[in-house]
Amino acid sequence: MTIKPQHGYHLRVSRPEDATQLSVLALQVWLHTYAWNGISGIIADYVLAELTPAKFATILEDPRQHVFVAQRDENLLGFAVINSAAPCPYGDTKAIELATLYVQEHFIGTGLGTALIQAAQHWAYDQHQCPLWLKVNAQNHRAIGFYESHSYSKTGSIDFVLGGQRHENYVMLGSPILVVDAQRK
Numbered sequence: 001m002t003i004k005p006q007h008g009y010h011l012r013v014s015r016p017e018d019a020t021q022l023s024v025l026a027l028q029v030w031l032h033t034y035a036w037n038g039i040s041g042i043i044a045d046y047v048l049a050e051l052t053p054a055k056f057a058t059i060l061e062d063p064r065q066h067v068f069v070a071q072r073d074e075n076l077l078g079f080a081v082i083n084s085a086a087p088c089p090y091g092d093t094k095a096i097e098l099a100t101l102y103v104q105e106h107f108i109g110t111g112l113g114t115a116l117i118q119a120a121q122h123w124a125y126d127q128h129q130c131p132l133w134l135k136v137n138a139q140n141h142r143a144i145g146f147y148e149s150h151s152y153s154k155t156g157s158i159d160f161v162l163g164g165q166r167h168e169n170y171v172m173l174g175s176p177i178l179v180v181d182a183q184r185k
């Protein structure tokens, strides 16, 4: 597929050398989104263990995972990770996971999230002829609203456990109608 430049940024497929920037961007977005009550020891340990350049390097090397980045000048503004090895736990088991969709706070509401999710959807339709599924924190109303506006609907719940605490995540599934539409084009 062709990815067109828009609003001064362009989307492209990730490269191995993106790992460090993706790690720092993920840290910033994760903390802004979830650490709304200060930085606990559990949060500090989690992000420093999980959102590392080494973990992103592993994702970028994994042929089952596909990453789109949004770039302006030399800077990364957002990214999407698709994991084709993760079947949907509820609903369409052939759907593949949109494992991460992060836009830097300064660019939220500019259409970047839409551009990234559409690129991910097209890739899933082209490569696997299936919709995407995802997990989203049940308190993350902005993201839930965003996904609903893109025809995703809740099919179940799953817990994310951090430091012994359970955080409810909704499982949301993209519309199979979008797959049919994409196949007609």
Ligand SMILES: CC(C)(COP(=O)(O)OP(=O)(O)OC[C@H]1O[C@@H](n2cnc3c(N)ncnc32)[C@H](O)[C@@H]1OP(=O)(O)O)[C@@H](O)C(=O)NCCC(=O)NCCS
Pocket (backbone or CB within 6 Å): 029, 033, 101, 102, 103, 104, 107, 108, 109, 110, 111, 112, 113, 114, 115, 134, 135, 136, 137, 140, 141, 142, 143, 144, 145, 146, 147, 149
């Ligand atoms: C979710 C996220 C990727 C959306 O990216 P974005 O760049 O802000 O999205 P866009 O600008 O393309 O689209 C925003 C659209 O979302 C919808 N939307 C956003 N918040 C909404 C809300 N609270 N209720 C309903 N719809 C909402 C609107 O339809 C809006 O469309 P509009 O252009 O007609 O106003 C972004 O907010 C983000 O990265 N958040 C932090 C990380 C995160 O929560 N990621 C998802 C984890 S599962």
